Amino acid sequence: MTSIHLDAAAVRVPLPGRGEREILAPTTLTLTEQRVAVIGANGSGKSTLARLLNGLVRPSSGRVTVDGKDVVRDGAAVRRLVGFCFTDPAAQLVMPTCVEDVELSLRRTVSGASARRERALAVLAANGLEEHAHDSVHSLSGGQRQLLALAGVLATEPRVVVADEPTTLLDRANTRRIGDALLGLTQQLVLVTHDLDLAARCDRVVVVDDARVVADGDPASSVDHYTRLVDSR
């Protein structure tokens, strides 16, 4: 597995006229498990933590490395290693048709238009989207769009997939479908989720509360910690 390391990584944002606000306290973590879930209340800092892992957010202090590569200094190399899947697939589906969108993801790894088309069609087929290859991405259902977005990320052959609440916009059937697809990946997965059933199927669960990691361990104890935290409020 890839080693993801946070060394006292903290994120602070400016508050106009009022100094700064810490949205992630100095955090030290080493993630080497195949499937790591990050859970916590709204606004607790989960996305901030997830976004640090591929440099979408930069640490204000401390360091984040993926396989020894610094997310700030070696940003391009880290982004090749770490694919990021957004909550709303509209954030990453930019081309008119499904096959063109996957081709865009393949632009760095596959050269030649016909080779790219062939590979993109294979990626769509592997995700059950072959018949939609030439359809507009807007004609897909929410679940299909999320699947396409994930397929686009996987097409870049990342070693780590970071998914930020990928099932939040989905119904029960699609939540199961995307959840199964993510948990079945051979890649290392960091999954930010409010779905405690999905979290319970991971190898390790990190609980974030009020900008800090407050529990970190096996799914049963972390989920229990989180539910007691919520119940105590």
Ligand SMILES: Nc1ncnc2c1ncn2[C@@H]1O[C@H](COP(=O)(O)OP(=O)(O)OP(=O)(O)O)[C@@H](O)[C@H]1O
């Ligand atoms: N660029 C920014 N500038 C100012 N505040 C920010 C910025 N990014 C995040 N925040 C704030 O930091 C806090 C943590 O945000 P974050 O998105 O990490 O939370 P989250 O746990 O993922 O929440 P949710 O479950 O609602 O998606 C929130 O209060 C958010 O408003």
